[in-house]
Amino acid sequence: MTRDARNAWALAAPALLVLLVGAAGPLLVVALFSVMSQGPYGGVAWPLTLEGWSRILVQRDIFDGTVSINEAHLVIMWRSLWIAAATTVLTLLVGLPTAWFIGTRPPRARTLWLFLVTIPFWTNLLIRTFAIMEVIRNEGLVNTVLMGLGITSEPIQILFTDWATLIGTTYVYLPLMVLPLYAAIDRMDVRLLEAGYDLYASRWGVLRRVILPAIRPGLIAGCVLVFIPALGAYVTPRILGGGTNMMLGNFIELQFGQGRNWPLGAALSMLLLLIVTAALVVLVRATTREERP
Amino acid sequence: MRAFDARRLPGFTTVAALAFVFLYLPIATVVVFSFNALPSMSAWGGFSLQWYREAWANEAVQEATVRSLVIATVASLASTALATLAALATVRQGRFRGRTLVYGVINQPLVVPEIVTGVALLIVFGWVRSNTGYQGLGYLLLAHTAFCIPFAYLPIRARLETMDPTLESAASDLYASPMQAFRRVTLPLLGPGIAAGLMLAFVTSLDDVIITEFVKSAGQDTLPTWMLGQFRRTLTPEVNAIATAILALTLVLLTAFFLTTRKRA
Amino acid sequence: MLKTLTALAALLATGATAQERQLQLYNWGDYTSPDLIAKFEAETGIDVTLTDYDSNDTALAKVQAGGHGFDLVVPSANYVPIWRELGLIQELDLSRLPNHANIAPEWRDVDWDPGRLFTVPWQWGSTGVAVNTSAYSGDINTSDIFLSPPPELVGKINVVPEMNDIISLAIFNVGGEPCTEDLDVLRQVRDLLMAAKPSWLSMDYDSEAKLSANDIMAAATWNGPSMRARLNNPPVRFGYPQEGFPLWMDSVALLSDARNVDEAYEFLDFIMAPENAALISNYARYANGITGSEQYMDEVMRDAPEIVIPEELRGAGVFLPTCPASAVDLYSRIWTELQGS
Numbered sequence: 001m002t003r004d005a006r007n008a009w010a011l012a013a014p015a016l017l018v019l020l021v022g023a024a025g026p027l028l029v030v031a032l033f034s035v036m037s038q039g040p041y042g043g044v045a046w047p048l049t050l051e052g053w054s055r056i057l058v059q060r061d062i063f064d065g066t067v068s069i070n071e072a073h074l075v076i077m078w079r080s081l082w083i084a085a086a087t088t089v090l091t092l093l094v095g096l097p098t099a100w101f102i103g104t105r106p107p108r109a110r111t112l113w114l115f116l117v118t119i120p121f122w123t124n125l126l127i128r129t130f131a132i133m134e135v136i137r138n139e140g141l142v143n144t145v146l147m148g149l150g151i152t153s154e155p156i157q158i159l160f161t162d163w164a165t166l167i168g169t170t171y172v173y174l175p176l177m178v179l180p181l182y183a184a185i186d187r188m189d190v191r192l193l194e195a196g197y198d199l200y201a202s203r204w205g206v207l208r209r210v211i212l213p214a215i216r217p218g219l220i221a222g223c224v225l226v227f228i229p230a231l232g233a234y235v236t237p238r239i240l241g242g243g244t245n246m247m248l249g250n251f252i253e254l255q256f257g258q259g260r261n262w263p264l265g266a267a268l269s270m271l272l273l274l275i276v277t278a279a280l281v282v283l284v285r286a287t288t289r290e291e292r293p
Numbered sequence: 294m295r296a297f298d299a300r301r302l303p304g305f306t307t308v309a310a311l312a313f314v315f316l317y318l319p320i321a322t323v324v325v326f327s328f329n330a331l332p333s334m335s336a337w338g339g340f341s342l343q344w345y346r347e348a349w350a351n352e353a354v355q356e357a358t359v360r361s362l363v364i365a366t367v368a369s370l371a372s373t374a375l376a377t378l379a380a381l382a383t384v385r386q387g388r389f390r391g392r393t394l395v396y397g398v399i400n401q402p403l404v405v406p407e408i409v410t411g412v413a414l415l416i417v418f419g420w421v422r423s424n425t426g427y428q429g430l431g432y433l434l435l436a437h438t439a440f441c442i443p444f445a446y447l448p449i450r451a452r453l454e455t456m457d458p459t460l461e462s463a464a465s466d467l468y469a470s471p472m473q474a475f476r477r478v479t480l481p482l483l484g485p486g487i488a489a490g491l492m493l494a495f496v497t498s499l500d501d502v503i504i505t506e507f508v509k510s511a512g513q514d515t516l517p518t519w520m521l522g523q524f525r526r527t528l529t530p531e532v533n534a535i536a537t538a539i540l541a542l543t544l545v546l547l548t549a550f551f552l553t554t555r556k557r558a
Numbered sequence: 559m560l561k562t563l564t565a566l567a568a569l570l571a572t573g574a575t576a577q578e579r580q581l582q583l584y585n586w587g588d589y590t591s592p593d594l595i596a597k598f599e600a601e602t603g604i605d606v607t608l609t610d611y612d613s614n615d616t617a618l619a620k621v622q623a624g625g626h627g628f629d630l631v632v633p634s635a636n637y638v639p640i641w642r643e644l645g646l647i648q649e650l651d652l653s654r655l656p657n658h659a660n661i662a663p664e665w666r667d668v669d670w671d672p673g674r675l676f677t678v679p680w681q682w683g684s685t686g687v688a689v690n691t692s693a694y695s696g697d698i699n700t701s702d703i704f705l706s707p708p709p710e711l712v713g714k715i716n717v718v719p720e721m722n723d724i725i726s727l728a729i730f731n732v733g734g735e736p737c738t739e740d741l742d743v744l745r746q747v748r749d750l751l752m753a754a755k756p757s758w759l760s761m762d763y764d765s766e767a768k769l770s771a772n773d774i775m776a777a778a779t780w781n782g783p784s785m786r787a788r789l790n791n792p793p794v795r796f797g798y799p800q801e802g803f804p805l806w807m808d809s810v811a812l813l814s815d816a817r818n819v820d821e822a823y824e825f826l827d828f829i830m831a832p833e834n835a836a837l838i839s840n841y842a843r844y845a846n847g848i849t850g851s852e853q854y855m856d857e858v859m860r861d862a863p864e865i866v867i868p869e870e871l872r873g874a875g876v877f878l879p880t881c882p883a884s885a886v887d888l889y890s891r892i893w894t895e896l897q898g899s
Contacts, residue, residue, distance in 0.1 A: 002389065004386045004387045004389055005386065005389035005390060005391075007382070007386050008382040008383070008386035008387075008389045008392070008395075009382070009389075009391070010382075011378045011379065011381050011382035011386070012378065012379045012382035012383065012395050012399075014375050014378060014379075015375035015376060015378060015379040015399060015442055015446075016379075016395065016398055016399075018371075018372075018375060018435065018438055018439050018442065019398050019399065019401060019402075019439050019442060020398065021435065021439075022414070022435040022436050022438065022439030022440075023401055023402050023405075023410055023414075023436075023439040023440060024398055024401050025417075026410070026413030026414050026416065026417040027405070027409070027410070027413050029413060029416055029417050030409065030412060030413045030416065033416060043622065043623065059895075063741050063744070063745050063748075072895055072898040073898060076898060093308075094308060094311075094312045094315070095312070096305075097302070097304070097305035097306070097307075097308035097309045097312070098308065098309040098312040098313070100302060100305050100309070101305060101306055101309030101310075102309075104300045104301075111551070115547070115548075115551050116313065117313075117316070118547065119543075119544065119547060120316045120317070120320060122496055122500070122543055122547055123320060123500075123540055123543060124499075124500040124502075124517060124536070124539055124540075124543070125500065125502055125517075126502055126517050126520050126521060126536075127320070127323065127520075127536040127539065127540065128319065128320065130323065130520070130524070130532065130536065131319030131320050131322060131323045131536075132319050134319070134322060134323065134326075135318070135319045135322060137771070137773060138771070138772055138773050139771060139772060139773075141318075141322060157713060157714070157759070159773060160759045160760045160773075161759075171315065171316070171319065174312065174315075174316060175316070178312075190299060190300060193299040193300060194299045196299075197299055203302060203303060207302060228404065228406070229406065231406070232406025232407065232408055232409065234407065234408045234503055235502055235503065235521070239524055241760075242716075242759060242760025242761070242762055243719060243760050243761040243762045244755070244758060244759070244760050244761050246897075246898070248408075249406065249408040251898060252408055252409075252412060253408065253412070254897065254898070256412060256415060256619070256623075257615070257616050257619050257620070258613060258615040258616050258619060258719070258721070258893075258897070259894055259897070259898075260615070260619055260890075261894075262416075265412060266412070269408070269409045269412050269413070272406055272408070272409055273405060273406070273409055276404060276405070276406060277404075280404055415623075418625075419623050419624055419625045420624075420625075421625070422624065422625025422627075423624030423625040426625075428625075428627045510625075510626075510627045511582045511584070511607065511609055511626060511627030511628050512582050512607030512608075512609055512627070522587075522610065
């Protein structure tokens with residue numbers, strides 16, 4: 001090894017050690033647990049088996065022993081996927097104009113606007129989820145206003161439904177979409193826009209054919225940065241979903257508590273990790289491709 | 294006729310304005326109602342500091358606050374130190390073999406969903422706990438330091454990359470040893486980056502919910518986990534007061550962060 | 559600098575502040591009177607830390623996983639034999655519990671702990687339905703409220719995630735016997751629960767806050783939260799399902815690997831004093847198993863419909879026995895299917 005490399009490893013070693021013990025290493029244990037058998041009252045036992053993984057999709061009916069697709073699990077996974085996807089779309093629809101707005105401010109004002117967008121992001125997740133809960137509950141702001149304006153006569157039940165979770169995740173991850181979009185917009189050459197208009201394109205045309213392609217890395221980064229945490233959301237569905245609208249994260253936790261099926265919980269965790277890694281590969285591919293001259 | 298602005302897109306400003314309202318309205322509600330004299334989130338009963346007084350007097354809150362601050366302080370200091378070393382390794386030592394792996398491990402907490410890490414640590418630390426009987430703060434400190442490392446690493450690395458490496462060679466030209474060069478040239482120049490890393494790490498540790506919830510031992514609540522527990526019990530506006538207090542602290546730290554990393558004109 | 563580090567290291571190693579007596583209590587949420595804890599801490603100087611759980615299964619799973627660090631736990635009667643069988647709780651040294659004599663005669667020699675050698679009474683109550691009568695004016699003394707809900711209540715119901723209670727209510731609703739392993743009955747139970755679930759809004763431990771805030775209009779829950787909700791929100795009434803409803807008692811047990819055993823004994827003895835047992839009852843609004851505590855209880859408790867079961871419904875109350883492992887296994891599978899959907 002070159003002297004540079006030796007120094008590099010020596011310098012990086014402490015950080016790597018801490019991360020391996022306190023973050024990355026334990027993931028290997030989870031992978032192992034996903035192929036072990038269910039312990040009698042929780043925990044795991046030998047022998048190795050693929051039942052944890054197969055239980056994700058397949059179940060044996062309790063009463064007649066027929067093997068069938070575990071619909072309940074599919075419902076939860078579908079819910080996680082559609083909420084994560086919907087969150088991505090919603091944050092994109094709201095985030096793009098916001099990022100555009102910030103990007104078109106005079107340079108010195110932009111820092112202030114960025115700061116304003118970042119504050120909610122760094123506010124504690126619990127506080128933000130709690131804040132949304134207070135706004136959408138039956139006696140909260142939204143319903144009070146709607147009833148006060150006469151639009152509805154009874155409070156709309158938003159809390160403890162899938163919509164509450166969706167509103168919550170959109171609220172929580174919006175800044176994550178705005179920041180990469182802004183970064184891409186900031187780097188965009190304004191003359192491209194002018195060229196588009198010079199060629200008689202409409203506003204909509206310029207948006208579709210000039211702006212969006214130009215900020216593509218930012219778009220992809222934003223989408224992935226929102227999709228990943230939304231898929232693995234835990235706190236938001238727990239507080240806003242009321243225990244009946246579980247997402248993957250809550251369902252995983254259940255297996256280590258009341259569910260007492262550690263191998264299933266471990267397998268689900270690995271599955272979540274795989275999906276997340278796949279999304280990341282997409283991100284890395286898309287952004288590095290753009291950097292090639 | 295109004296001058297044609299190539300950058301104007303119809304409706305975008307309205308949506309942006311609504312977005313900002315959307316972002317701040319719920320938080321504003323929490324803050325405003327933390328000063329409510331009535332224990333309600335929809336009816337205003339006048340200005341009062343009672344919830345702050347109650348939260349201040351609440352023993353569980355006091356313990357949780359102290360614990361949160363201790364963990365955040367230790368974790369941010371440790372992770373920043375480790376991240377500085379790691380940044381030096383990845384930026385200053387050229388393209389050594391395995392550099393991508395180092396990147397991967399360092400950024401791992403950013404990409405792995407917290408629930409997965411939480412569950413993994415629950416298993417591993419649970420095993421250690423049963424076999425050693427150690428119930429102390431160590432697990433939380435280790436876990437927090439680990440996931441704070443990438444947050445400290447990013448600003449330090451950014452700063453290091455913009456630093457002029459010739460300054461260090463100038464130092465060695467003047468017969469400074471590598472250690473001296475580091476202490477007297479690199480470190481001071483790296484200052485703002487390290488400060489930024491410290492603050493980001495501190496805020497990240499203070500805010501963590503999921504990993505802390507899974508790793509903590511009996512009775513080791515931090516402020517966020519205490520709040521999470523409160524969601525199961527009767528919610529009082531005390532939680533609003535605590536949330537506002539945490540928000541204020543985060544705001545102070547973030548302002549400091551922005552001021553330190555502001556690009557000098 | 560070195561001294562600070564050593565001091566910090568010592569702090570980490572012991573995991574406790576120096577020279578402080580501690581007790582780690584693991585109990586149901588919203589079930590421990592803060593006044594009781596304050597009084598205990600003042601009298602003994604022991605610092606009590608309370609961690610809560612939302613169901614018997616959660617507590618069992620957590621303690622079984624090992625390394626939990628708790629000293630006392632409060633399981634329900636029908637779970638106590640499971641805890642004993644797994645060796646998780648230890649036999650009590652009665653000579654250290656002078657107040658043991660205060661245990662009411664009817665709660666002393668119980669099937670699940672004859673002579674009370676392992677547990678000490680905490681509170682007892684019933685599981686039924688709480689209904690906001692301003693939303694529904696029909697008969698509330700039926701488990702149909704949450705199993706076949708009337709249209710006014712659909713989408714506004716909370717069900718507590720306590721497997722034993724809810725499955726038992728469902729079994730009684732279809733006419734089965736407690737601890738039944740009859741597959742036909744259980745199939746009906748499973749189908750009934752799965753069909754009812756879409757009309758529930760949430761499956762959460764906390765019914766009281768939701769009922770008080772009108773987030774929900776009905777709940778399958780215990781009599782204590784129902785009474786507390788009523789005191790906040792008068793139209794809320796507790797219904798005793800005539801098809802059959804569970805009666806239960808929660809008791810405090812000493813964990814086998816408890817580390818603060820002396821402090822635990824002091825606490826166990828403390829809660830068997832009548833005035834302290836009354837503190838517990840006054841907070842959570844349940845009856846307790848200690849003789850002589852009535853005189854210390856709040857006025858509202860005396861004739862409260864949630865505490866005094868109406869004559870005609872008394873026969874419907876069934877003290878849940880401990881079911882054999884095979885039955886529990888079946889119920890767990892139904893429950894997992896229910897929770898995961």
